[in-house]
Amino acid sequence: xxxxxxxxxxxxxxxxxxxxRSHSSLALRVDGSIWIFDAGEGTQHQLVRSDLKLGKIERxxxxxxxxxxxxxxxxxxxxxxxxxxxxxDAPGDGDSDAVEDGPTQNxxxxxxxxxxxxxxxxxxFVRNSLRSSCSRLPCRFRVHEFHDNPETAExxxxxxxxxxxxxxxxxxxDSPCGSGAASLWSLDLGVFAxxxxxxxxxxxxxxxxxxxxxxxxxxxxxxxxxxLNRNANALKAQGIRNPLxxxxxxxxxxxxxxxxxxxxxxxDFLSKPTPGRKIVILGDTHDSMxxxxxxxxxxxxxxxxxxxxxxxxxxxxxxxxxxxxxxxxHGHSTPQMAGRFARxxxxxxxxxxxxxxxxxGDESPESMLVMDEIRQLALSTYLLPEDxxxxxxxITARDLMTVVVPRRPKRSKS
Amino acid sequence: xxxxxxxxxxxxxxxxxxxxRSHSSLALRVDGSIWIFDAGEGTQHQLVRSDLKLGKIERxxxxxxxxxxxxxxxxxxxxxxxxxxxxxDAPGDGDSDAVEDGPTQNxxxxxxxxxxxxxxxxxxFVRNSLRSSCSRLPCRFRVHEFHDNPETAExxxxxxxxxxxxxxxxxxxDSPCGSGAASLWSLDLGVFAxxxxxxxxxxxxxxxxxxxxxxxxxxxxxxxxxxLNRNANALKAQGIRNPLxxxxxxxxxxxxxxxxxxxxxxxDFLSKPTPGRKIVILGDTHDSMxxxxxxxxxxxxxxxxxxxxxxxxxxxxxxxxxxxxxxxxHGHSTPQMAGRFARxxxxxxxxxxxxxxxxxGDESPESMLVMDEIRQLALSTYLLPEDxxxxxxxITARDLMTVVVPRRPKRSKS
Numbered sequence: 001x002x003x004x005x006x007x008x009x010x011x012x013x014x015x016x017x018x019x020x021r022s023h024s025s026l027a028l029r030v031d032g033s034i035w036i037f038d039a040g041e042g043t044q045h046q047l048v049r050s051d052l053k054l055g056k057i058e059r060x061x062x063x064x065x066x067x068x069x070x071x072x073x074x075x076x077x078x079x080x081x082x083x084x085x086x087x088x089d090a091p092g093d094g095d096s097d098a099v100e101d102g103p104t105q106n107x108x109x110x111x112x113x114x115x116x117x118x119x120x121x122x123x124x125f126v127r128n129s130l131r132s133s134c135s136r137l138p139c140r141f142r143v144h145e146f147h148d149n150p151e152t153a154e155x156x157x158x159x160x161x162x163x164x165x166x167x168x169x170x171x172x173x174d175s176p177c178g179s180g181a182a183s184l185w186s187l188d189l190g191v192f193a194x195x196x197x198x199x200x201x202x203x204x205x206x207x208x209x210x211x212x213x214x215x216x217x218x219x220x221x222x223x224x225x226x227x228l229n230r231n232a233n234a235l236k237a238q239g240i241r242n243p244l245x246x247x248x249x250x251x252x253x254x255x256x257x258x259x260x261x262x263x264x265x266x267x268d269f270l271s272k273p274t275p276g277r278k279i280v281i282l283g284d285t286h287d288s289m290x291x292x293x294x295x296x297x298x299x300x301x302x303x304x305x306x307x308x309x310x311x312x313x314x315x316x317x318x319x320x321x322x323x324x325x326x327x328x329x330h331g332h333s334t335p336q337m338a339g340r341f342a343r344x345x346x347x348x349x350x351x352x353x354x355x356x357x358x359x360x361g362d363e364s365p366e367s368m369l370v371m372d373e374i375r376q377l378a379l380s381t382y383l384l385p386e387d388x389x390x391x392x393x394x395i396t397a398r399d400l401m402t403v404v405v406p407r408r409p410k411r412s413k414s
Numbered sequence: 415x416x417x418x419x420x421x422x423x424x425x426x427x428x429x430x431x432x433x434x435r436s437h438s439s440l441a442l443r444v445d446g447s448i449w450i451f452d453a454g455e456g457t458q459h460q461l462v463r464s465d466l467k468l469g470k471i472e473r474x475x476x477x478x479x480x481x482x483x484x485x486x487x488x489x490x491x492x493x494x495x496x497x498x499x500x501x502x503d504a505p506g507d508g509d510s511d512a513v514e515d516g517p518t519q520n521x522x523x524x525x526x527x528x529x530x531x532x533x534x535x536x537x538x539f540v541r542n543s544l545r546s547s548c549s550r551l552p553c554r555f556r557v558h559e560f561h562d563n564p565e566t567a568e569x570x571x572x573x574x575x576x577x578x579x580x581x582x583x584x585x586x587x588d589s590p591c592g593s594g595a596a597s598l599w600s601l602d603l604g605v606f607a608x609x610x611x612x613x614x615x616x617x618x619x620x621x622x623x624x625x626x627x628x629x630x631x632x633x634x635x636x637x638x639x640x641x642l643n644r645n646a647n648a649l650k651a652q653g654i655r656n657p658l659x660x661x662x663x664x665x666x667x668x669x670x671x672x673x674x675x676x677x678x679x680x681x682d683f684l685s686k687p688t689p690g691r692k693i694v695i696l697g698d699t700h701d702s703m704x705x706x707x708x709x710x711x712x713x714x715x716x717x718x719x720x721x722x723x724x725x726x727x728x729x730x731x732x733x734x735x736x737x738x739x740x741x742x743x744h745g746h747s748t749p750q751m752a753g754r755f756a757r758x759x760x761x762x763x764x765x766x767x768x769x770x771x772x773x774x775g776d777e778s779p780e781s782m783l784v785m786d787e788i789r790q791l792a793l794s795t796y797l798l799p800e801d802x803x804x805x806x807x808x809i810t811a812r813d814l815m816t817v818v819v820p821r822r823p824k825r826s827k828s
Contacts, residue, residue, distance in 0.1 A: 016493055017459050023489075041489040042456045045431050067547040071489040075437075075455040078481050079430055125546035132539035133481040134617045203548045 001215040001276060002030045002191050005405040007302070009397040010046035012353045012361055014306045014332070015068050020361035022046050022399055023068045024354060026302070028210075028279070030191055036060045036076070037208065037281050043072035044079045050400055054083040059189070062118030063283025064205040065125060074129035077114065081137035081164075084112040113166060114141040117196070119204045120152055123168065130162050137164040144168040146185045146196055146206065182290045197291040202331035205283035207291055212276030219251055220269045227262050234259030277405050280347070284354065286328040288341045298347040300405055304354035306332035308374050335374050339381035339394070350382055353397040361398045371396040415629040415690060416444045416605050419819040421716070423811040424460035426767045426775055428720045428746070429482050434775035436460050436813055437482045438768055440716070442624075442693070444605050450474045450490070451622065451695050457486035458493045464814055468497040473603070476532030477697025478619035479539060488543035491528065495551035495578075498526040526553040527580060531610070533618045534559050534566055537582065544576050551578040558582040560599045560610055560620065596704045611705040616745035619697040621705055626690030633665055634683045641676050648673030691819050694759070698768065700742040702755045712761040714819055718768035720746035722788050749788050753795035753808070764796055767811040775812045785810040
């Protein structure tokens, strides 16, 4: 189980950026390692403005190939790659060499491999961009694509590979998930088991569901000790000099029978495991409900909310229904749609992002009021009056905002 | 002749951006119309931070295809295109519709065509990026490429065209220019006659030389008037009721003979034409001297100066010669190299840009001192002690700095 997980929003705009919102990208930091989700144009510029270290980026996940989510990927790869190769990976102004390496320099000495995940077409986009720009990278990369069927998933030939590219996987969908026709892929990425789901949008779009492993429960050693003490001599006669070595067996879930026939049953001495955090990061969508079944019990849901019907819009004659219909027609969601999804999956925290450039992301009172209106719209469907008073929250993301994903409280011994 | 010309530097970094410098791009504004030169990643973000109106962008020129000069082009095209199609082309936060168009929306109702110019490969890069991202544009575009020989310049087939793309020209080099092997292409773009030259870099790189047309001289009407008055009745008898109509002929350079046989010779009454401004914008280069012959008499030269040997570097044991050798090996120039070029062409103003991320672009005293050191290095080769005291200046570019290109003083009647 990880110690610290936090999420930094690098860009929270939809198609058109504004002075206060850059294009889509967020950085998930897990015990120092960074996983990037989407890389809209300007992602590397936002990274150097943040406190995140570019050299710590290990994986980049793309939800879909619309330009506002992916046009920053080639440049990010070039810059991250240089930072991976360099000794100094501090953000901002910090090149250590007196003479700057141009983008064509190849010092491919680093053993680092940047892993990229995305829908069909991600690999071609990366390759074409790097080829057109004659980019050589100081470290290597690998692009894994999620395919619905084996026919599209022919493996890359060596001839197609960029000089710094290693062959990536073309993963075929496990099965449809939930009630809709969504496809599902599974990855074991160490600290997280990742499920990838297809979600409804105008182009193939993905959601990433990250499930942290549970932490095993703790043994109540103080209660076990008297039993061990009582059997110490008998255990020694059996060759067990350190009776505490039996605890590992107990912790692994096996019953231990002592020489005096006392049975130590795990459930009597082991507290329940601490459940891992579940982080749901969805790409653009006009209907996320089909993937709700794999998102149940989310610690945090990050959901787009491109357009909203605000009081000002109502005064101008618009209705919430009318704007929702238009928003869906454009492939997007309203705050209420995001709230309904978060409610359906029982999420503890809903973070809205991917906002129209009308909704400014600064801290002026005017902007904050608009964003609070959007937050209230999401709360109106997320938290109903009849709900028990369990803590649920909605946050509207701003550029360079960092949200800590809290550990779940340990369950007490039942 | 244009009234107002100014240049706004949108990004002044080299390969790696910093908190104070974005990737390469500059906007040349001519009587309101905007021509963009290079579109490194983040160009559209810098545009919305500037006072420039995205809807006024008419032409985009690419010097070379390295990512730090071109990765912002697809996104710029998408956003500019939306602004061209929309009524509201104000920068920043200003979408007028309640529901944001996604990047796949196609409202191709605008008659605007964005003209893009670049080296071989520009068209493929734009097409691949727009195709991968399923981008549809509300207005059309056309990519013109500069080819060295006819073999590479096969015209695009209709099948290759993006849905919003019009066939562009593949222009074959006119002739080698200067003493080197540089190729030269000529364009007549109305307000400017543009010469495009190939310059030495690690990949094909271009320089753009913009020659504004001269303004015709002014007639000294007060001196002509007595001659016309004296001949007024005779002219009337010839059917010339308004003797001032003869001035157009005189202004066009023809001698006018009056009824009393007085000959009005243009040179006696016409001041010399006001020479047009000449703007030289060079892409990355490690040797610009071969193109000096076509850059003679430049009003302003914009030249890269990626690396420098500062006092701090000398204290660390580096020499100017050593850093220049390394800089050239990476395809780049030092401030002294830029200064030598500006001196060779007799430029009135040299603007340095494309700086290593070591050289910060903010206004802190520390950063300003470093940039002044770089400026002095350029001046050391640009302005020699024996030079007559004619005004020559060096500016080190900062992001979002605007420099007015002054009209040349009118030459007095000789």
